[in-house]
Amino acid sequence: MLKIADTTFRSRLFLGTGKFGSTAILKEVIEASESEMITVALRRVDLSNPKDDIMSVIDQDRCIFLPNTSGARNSNEAIRLARLAKAVSGSRWLKLEVTPDPRTLLPDPAETLIATKKLVEEGFIVLPYINADPILALRLQDVGAAAVMPLGSPIGTNQGILTAFQIGIIIEQASVPVVIDAGIGAPSHAAQAMEMGADAVLVNTAVASSKNPVAMAGAFAQAVRAGRTAYEAGLGGKSNQARPSSPKNGAITEDLSFLQRR
């Protein structure tokens, strides 16, 4: 089972809550997705109203409410948002997003590292959203990030895992869970991420923009399960050339006749 900061999760599908037509649909989507980690942009929450719609649809007995700092352009703004989120929700969980460029919404690595360090020191469970940069992932792990969330492709693009090579390195090296965030546009992308060994995926646009978000949430749940099962079962290796079933014929080999029997 997936474990982040001493909390275990049966589902490896995390869900974003933006772009849905109504909270009623969102509630159904959350159920169909079976997700236990729901992220909400703090800037969308009505802080003065504790019974805000979006808060009311998340069953906090079953799901972790994961506020995010969407909209923050630097570490100071992100830290301020994080503190507010904790004050409102009482939750230490935080998805850290620092996106200075409003056009691409790509995360700022330097500011993200600064904010992560500070927020971890303040007792937050920080899940930073990052570009697929393996060294940054390790730096964040070193300062106490509970997981890292590299992007598959820019947010909202539905392009899939364009950063597969870099994500492969992150998965290989990281000792904290790796959650693929952003760019996952189809259940097959989610399955691919899981087959690669990602610990979880976060999906939002692909579900919200579907004609039938509830059905699509279910499809993602299945894809994530299938991908994880395939990863655990172990995929057969790929080869650039046709390989006969008998490995002795035609395989590339070295002459080892120098080896002595001693």
Next chain:
Amino acid sequence: MKALPEFSSIQEQIQYCSEADVYRALNSPNPGLSGLAALLSSAAEHFLPAMAARSRELTLQRFGRTTQLYAPLYLSNFCTNQCVYCGFSAANRIERRVLSLDEAEAEAAILKERGFSHVLLVAGEADAVLGVAYLEDLARRLRSQFAAVSIEVQPLAEEGYRRLFHAGITGVAVYQETYDRKLYGPLHPSGRKKDFDYRLDTPRRAGAAGMREIGIGALLGLSDWRAEGLALGYHLDFLRRSFWQTAFTVSFPRLRPAAGTFAPLTEVSEKNLSQLIFALRIFDPDVGLIISTREEAAFRDGMLGLGPTRYSAGSCTAPGGYTHPELEGEQFSVGDHRSLSEMAAVIKDKGLDPVYKDWDTTFQH
């Protein structure tokens, strides 16, 4: 170190591997520990020439057409341990000697004159005779003359490693000898080395102190070499996850039967040793793999470019032996007596570039 499985379960993991597992590991970009188990298994023996080819390909890709060269410098054969297989064991009646700092510097000067830029300081384990202060002083003397100075001495506390790093030591080698805990006890009946877990934890302490390079190894000929190989993989995996800024090496000292010395408990052939080397290379394309002069010239030459990345050459394993070649009291007998220049010529013949210098202690403060 957490998460090192029991030796028996490591053995089982290897025993259950099939040819299909080997095939998959050979073709996987990231075979992992389960792939390493397959590559070490007896099922993999049919695949040895293909494993060698894959190992060569990865070595070329990550290290280029190069082979690094270094020499050991033995400082002392005093030892408080009684490792039953070792020439320096406290139980052996040999002439004990520790070099003065001047004598050690004279030995180093000979190695430098021969062309070495990387020297490995080696000593038996005797804190009272040779401790951190001695190594610190020697490192300060040598750091301006050598590109890299590393140590293979008794396990130290983290603070000791930190002091040595500041004095100019860049690498630490410490071999577990055997990861077979049950066998470890009787083989190391006395001295500090008795403590399996303290020794196992030593590379972690060196890493925490900021060392640039850490070497681990298993002495082949004590327990099941296949399982030692997988245990090395577990250890390496743990260290890589803990210290991502550190480089790692693995050594494969192999006990050879010889008159009047400890008879190996298990036989490890050249074929076995080559399988171990290919398997570790395929498991970890970036790890430095070291072959010492314990091995015969024909084996060393044949393995050039196939996986190993670093060779010692012209080694003498008795303290003071470079200045006084007639001295006895060596740790083990050497299988390849060729000089550095002879070894470099062979390396060049194979189309590889002999590398003497890979770092410089003047880069760090």
